[in-house]
Amino acid sequence: MKVSQVAWKNVVSEPAQLLLNLTLFALGIGLSLYLILINDQVKQSFEKNMAGIDMVIGAKGSDLQMIFCSMYHIDNPTGNITIEEAKPFLKAEHPLIAQSVPLALGDNYKGYRIVGTDYEILTLYNAALGQGNLWTHSGEVTVGYAVASILNMTIGDHFLSSHGLDDGEDMEHEHKMTVVGILEPSGTVLDNLILTSPYSVWDNHSDHTDHSDHAHNHDDHDHHHHHVDMNDRDHLLTHGDQELTNILIKFKNNKNFQALSLPRNIKKHTNMQAASPPMILNQFYDRMGIGFKILSWLAILISIVSSLSIFISLYNALRKRKYQLAILRVEGASRGFLFLLIIVEGLLIALIGYVVGLVLAYLGYIMTAGQVRDRFQYIWDTLPWHPGVIWFALIAGLIGIIASLIPAFSAYKLDIHKTLSQE
Amino acid sequence: MAIQTSSVLHKFSNGYQIEFPDIDLNTGDSALLIGNSGVGKTTLLHILGGLLKPTKGEVNIIGESIYNKRNADLDNFRGHHLGVVFQKPHFMTSLSAKENLELALKVSGVRTQSGKIEEIADLLGISHRLQAKVNEMSQGELQRLSIARACIKSPKVLLADEPTSALDDKNTEEVIKVLKDMQNATQATLVIVTHDARLKDSFENVIQLKSS
Numbered sequence: 001m002k003v004s005q006v007a008w009k010n011v012v013s014e015p016a017q018l019l020l021n022l023t024l025f026a027l028g029i030g031l032s033l034y035l036i037l038i039n040d041q042v043k044q045s046f047e048k049n050m051a052g053i054d055m056v057i058g059a060k061g062s063d064l065q066m067i068f069c070s071m072y073h074i075d076n077p078t079g080n081i082t083i084e085e086a087k088p089f090l091k092a093e094h095p096l097i098a099q100s101v102p103l104a105l106g107d108n109y110k111g112y113r114i115v116g117t118d119y120e121i122l123t124l125y126n127a128a129l130g131q132g133n134l135w136t137h138s139g140e141v142t143v144g145y146a147v148a149s150i151l152n153m154t155i156g157d158h159f160l161s162s163h164g165l166d167d168g169e170d171m172e173h174e175h176k177m178t179v180v181g182i183l184e185p186s187g188t189v190l191d192n193l194i195l196t197s198p199y200s201v202w203d204n205h206s207d208h209t210d211h212s213d214h215a216h217n218h219d220d221h222d223h224h225h226h227h228v229d230m231n232d233r234d235h236l237l238t239h240g241d242q243e244l245t246n247i248l249i250k251f252k253n254n255k256n257f258q259a260l261s262l263p264r265n266i267k268k269h270t271n272m273q274a275a276s277p278p279m280i281l282n283q284f285y286d287r288m289g290i291g292f293k294i295l296s297w298l299a300i301l302i303s304i305v306s307s308l309s310i311f312i313s314l315y316n317a318l319r320k321r322k323y324q325l326a327i328l329r330v331e332g333a334s335r336g337f338l339f340l341l342i343i344v345e346g347l348l349i350a351l352i353g354y355v356v357g358l359v360l361a362y363l364g365y366i367m368t369a370g371q372v373r374d375r376f377q378y379i380w381d382t383l384p385w386h387p388g389v390i391w392f393a394l395i396a397g398l399i400g401i402i403a404s405l406i407p408a409f410s411a412y413k414l415d416i417h418k419t420l421s422q423e
Numbered sequence: 424m425a426i427q428t429s430s431v432l433h434k435f436s437n438g439y440q441i442e443f444p445d446i447d448l449n450t451g452d453s454a455l456l457i458g459n460s461g462v463g464k465t466t467l468l469h470i471l472g473g474l475l476k477p478t479k480g481e482v483n484i485i486g487e488s489i490y491n492k493r494n495a496d497l498d499n500f501r502g503h504h505l506g507v508v509f510q511k512p513h514f515m516t517s518l519s520a521k522e523n524l525e526l527a528l529k530v531s532g533v534r535t536q537s538g539k540i541e542e543i544a545d546l547l548g549i550s551h552r553l554q555a556k557v558n559e560m561s562q563g564e565l566q567r568l569s570i571a572r573a574c575i576k577s578p579k580v581l582l583a584d585e586p587t588s589a590l591d592d593k594n595t596e597e598v599i600k601v602l603k604d605m606q607n608a609t610q611a612t613l614v615i616v617t618h619d620a621r622l623k624d625s626f627e628n629v630i631q632l633k634s635s
Contacts, residue, residue, distance in 0.1 A: 001525040010515070321516075326513075327513050328526070328530055329474075329498070330507050331526075331530050332501045332502020332531040335494070335498075417469045421465060
């Protein structure tokens with residue numbers, strides 16, 4: 001009979017006490033680990049999609065909303081900007097700008113956003129075409145890998161896009177969209193987008209002039225751009241009165257003083273606003289960090305209470321079992337054996353609590369990932385690995401040992417004669 | 424000599440002290456140490472069992488001066504050579520009868536042939552209760568289990584502390600018979616400390632303990 005077997009039998013012989021200990025311990029560990037997993041995935045999702053973007057331009061409004069909308073596609077646009085206003089930042093000759101990507105938003109298909117843009121977006125996100133072609137005509141789309149997989153889309157499929165950016169806003173357009181290509185998985189937001197040209201978006205919206213937020217003056221130009229080179233930036237710029245939602249910009253040198261002050265100048269001197277994603281995201285992390293910190297402290301508090309609970313239960317068990325332990329000494333058990341027995345009991349409680357906590361954390365994560373997928377179409381890792389899993393096992397073990405140290409030392413110091421004389 | 428003591432005296436923290444008579448017992452002997460309450464019966468048993476170092480005097484068990492040993496060696500000595508039966512049997516309540524015997528063997532460090540547990544349980548008439556949890560067993564069964572635990576490692580010296588104090592005549596007779604049977608089976612030296620005068624007739628060697 002091994003020490004661990006005896007310890008295990010002792011631990012499970014008090015199911016009510018074990019349940020209390022496990023609940024508290026698993027809650028503490030589970031909550032901490034859950035927060036780490038979520039925090040990690042949120043940061044990963046944000047960072048994967050930074051794509052070296054130094055500045056986002058859009059209509060005036062909230063900086064964070066604009067960045068969430070244009071880079072992560074999880075918020076609504078702050079409004080639209082005209083090509084006329086945006087023109088200087090879309091020109092290849094701009095002295096500070098290395099790359100600019102126009103975005104025209106406004107439609108979705110089954111909750112997946114349709115983004116009117118040009119091929120620059122693929123370079124920006126380092127994405128590649130997997131099957132078929134890129135869009136070459138208005139009404140043609142190239143879909144992200146996740147969209148194609150989830151919606152079972154294949155090349156040649158047709159669909160009617162819906163007005164708005166969420167699945168709930170059902171208002172189908174008359175124009176048929178055709179899938180001409182599917183991107184390779186890139187691990188970026190492109191996996192969840194349907195890419196087309198801005199002309200497609202404009203053509204779709206030419207039927208919705210009654211919607212004030214998408215009202216355009218279409219008198220001066222051709223509504224149907226079937227014969228235009230979809231990737232011709234110069235031609236795009238001739239549509240001065242048409243609208244874009246945002247422009248994603250990479251600077252030639254993101255440490256250049258003029259580049260750094262460009263967002264402020266745009267805000268000051270134009271009807272548009274510009275923001276630096278790294279700066280705004282840092283502000284967001286700080287804000288989010290307060291909530292995470294509060295929850296982390298709560299998790300630490302629960303862990304402390306749970307270790308106290310383990311300590312109290314082991315101490316009470318020791319008091320109840322002191323005759324049994326004294327007789328073990330009579331039978332020849334060393335002091336070290338009793339010490340080890342109590343330590344192993346503490347360790348077992350902590351490690352079972354850790355395993356339950358781990359399961360709870362991952363269950364919570366899976367549920368949250370499901371919510372994120374349903375609401376924002378972001379695919380998080382199925383069961384992400386985090387070094388915290390190992391660290392928490394070690395911490396749990398340490399808590400188990402610390403909580404059982406005093407009872408174990410009392411068992412070590414047990415006076416056999418005194419204990420047995422007290423009967 | 425299996426047990427040899429000389430000039431053993433124990434002084435308690437409250438100043439009270441007891442002087443014990445010298446004991447000389449050979450291998451296979453049995454003796455009854457009898458006395459009223461307060462004469463130090465349990466204290467003497469603990470001294471003989473290597474559980475309490477006397478303030479003065481020499482205690483030799485199977486030729487070894489046990490209190491000159493280091494703690495770890497004394498634990499090992501107890502495990503290998505001494506078996507103790509207590510008045511109130513205490514067991515690990517989380518374990519079955521058999522597991523308690525396995526644990527006793529494990530901590531004693533004694534290796535026995537397989538089937539030893541079943542064999543001794545059979546001798547004591549508790550083989551049908553080996554899988555039972557100890558808190559499901561009767562007092563009589565527990566007392567037998569306690570004897571089994573003390574004897575399973577075939578100790579050289581078997582000590583029993585008031586093993587019959589709570590028993591009626593019939594059960595007292597039975598327990599003494601069991602202890603003597605076990606003594607014969609293991610060739611141990613048996614020492615029983617008790618205030619139970621009914622046992623006097625069962626032992627030739629009776630040592631009377633008196634208050635000093």
